[in-house]
Amino acid sequence: MFNAFERAVAFRYLRTRKGERFVSITALFSLVGITLGVATLIIVTSVMNGFRQDLMARIIGLNGHLTVQPERGRTLEDPQAILARLNGIAGLVQAAPAVEGQVLVTGPGGGAAAAQLRGLPPEALRARPVIRRGLRLGDLAEFGAEDTVVVGARLAARLRLMPGDTLTVVLPQARGGDFTAAPRQRSLRMVASFDMGMPEYDGRTIFVPLATAQSLFGLGEAVNQVEILLADPSRVAPVTAELRAALAGQGLRVADWQNANSSIYAAVLVERQVMFLILTLIVVVAAFNIVSSLTMLVKDKGRDIAILRTMGAPRGAVLRIFILCGATIGCGGTLAGFALGLGVAANFPALRRGLAWLEETGLFGAELRFLMQLPSVIEVRDVAVIVATGFGLSLLATLYPSWRAARIDPAEALRHG
Template identity: 85%
Template sequence: MFSPFERAVAFRYLRARKGERFISVTALFSLIGITLGVATLIIVTSVMNGFRQDLMARIIGLNGHLTVQPERGRVIEGYEAVLARIGGIAGIVQAAPAVDGQVLVTGPGGAAGAQLRGIPPEALRARAVIRDRLRDGDLEAMEEEDTAVVGARLAARLRLMPDDSLTLVLPQARGGDFSAAPRQRNLRVVATFDIGMPEYDGRTIFVPLATAQSLFGLGDAVNQIEILLEDPSRVAPVAAELRAALAGQGLRVTDWQASNSAIYAAVLIERQVMFLILTLIVVVATFNIVSSLTMLVKDKGKDIAILRTMGAKRGAILRIFILCGASIGCGGTLAGFALGLGIAANFDALRPGVVWLERAGLSGAGLQFLMTLPSVVDTRDVAIIVATGFGLSLLATLYPSWRAARIDPAEALRHG
């Protein structure tokens, strides 16, 4: 595409000579601007991906990727048959019967409303979001009857520790007789968990499935089935297959995206807005390419005229200055790609340095919080960012290069 002559002239123009230092410095700032813009885009996008993945993992890891609930009535009778139908669907790694309801819990520190989750102990132990974030106690003890795993914030409010006793009170009278005493049961706390979300840490209690069934008077029935998938991003096709398998059973299937639509939409919008704002950094840097290339064309007007009189075509002049601008823009994009990918892929290695800066008083808590977020590099996002950098850089070269190619040799030599 570019002949050896065009490459030689373009790179000669990019080298600073006496009297041309300002143009060279402007080009250098353009390159640095694009480098920082592309690197910042890759780093921030990777951190936003990590934040979204971590947030969704905590929410959907606690509640399940798919939930099967009755359309009418409040329980699922004969849930074993439903589990048998679910078991034949590819991509499902766990399907657990569950009982979910609201209770009043009392402890040494007072009383509070809570969300009671009855689930088989082996299913709870299989959920990494709980297993890996235990604060005190052991999930193995949940095999015993009348035991509970309590959210850390709720446990702190009620001053509960492992082996302490709490009382669950169901805020409904037996048989609709409001003069009768409500159901209640004493449970032993075996563990507390802290997933980092106050909404769940401050109001969730897990108990064995049989305990919840007994407390709510459900017998052998449950009010929902929670399903975990091998790949949560493929929830739509699995949900469609599950609905087909359960058609006519009087059951509805809800996926995690619909259940958490407000949070999911907010995270996506925030990520898109952040991407748009940071793209403006690259756009501003490309305007620097336009200005530096325009000054270069003005400075090289006499040289362009001489090249034209020696037989250089307008197309050759156009390609020379496109190559000048593209070298700045594409070089900055590649440098930004290497810098951004290096930082985003090694985010963990930078955390000790940030801690040192914070102790030295050179950084605030905001940077420390940022460094606690995970970083997930998405190949598609990086490809879009690099392509955007290349595209904007090439677009920035077109007008100054066209102006250079339109220079009249006679006029340039007369006024040069």
């Protein structure tokens, strides 16, 4: 596309010469602006991806990726029949019957709090990665014995509970006749506590063995729902369709984690898109700097352009020379930003350790601690879009100044040069 003559002239124009320092400094600022804009986009997008995945992993890791619930009524009378229908579906990691309900919890010191009680088979709870990673006190090996319970760390702290302590679970549902009505209650022994890092779950969730929950709510062998974990949560749509086909005609409803947490999921996606748009403006501003620096270069080289034209250089050659000048600045900055952004995003854990000493000074406190805990996930598609945007804006920024350079009249430029 560019011959040797055009490349030689373009790179000569980009080199700093005496009396041309201002043009070169402007070009350098344009290069740095594109570099920082592209790098910032890659870093922030990667952090937002990591934040979204971490948030969704915490939420759906606790509640399941899919749930099978009755369309009418409150219970599933034969959960084993449902589990048998799920055996042939690919991508399922775990399917477990579950019981869920609201209870009032009182501690040994007299404190009380509302809680979400969830009953799961012991092996199903132990297999949840979010519970294993978040285990703070106690041992999950004891979970499954009669009347044992695993409590969220914030709820345990509020009720001043430690492993081995006894708490009382009270149901609003009454028992007895009109004159003997009393709330249903049960004493449970705490064996462990977990901390997911999300107060809305750590402060109000308790887990009990499935048999305990069924007995507490008087369900017999029935359950509220069947919870399903997938190997790849992003494939929830095709698996949901397959599940609905397998359970058709059974009076069952299949809900996925995206619909169940639609408000949170939509908020994270909107925030990510708005952040991408705002940071893209940095690259746009840097592209305008390319326009200004290239315009000054064309004005400064007006006499040289006229001489090139009188020596036989066609307008197309002049156009390509200045396109190459601008593209070298813009595309060079995009490549530098790509390398810088990818390097920072890929080495976020190492950077956290490097910033650890700042936390000890106490100058940045909670803000720095939050920054150091942010995850980073690089997605090839996002990086490709950012780099393509940088290249595209850089090339567009060169068109008008280059066209103006190609339109210069040699006679007028020499007369007034």
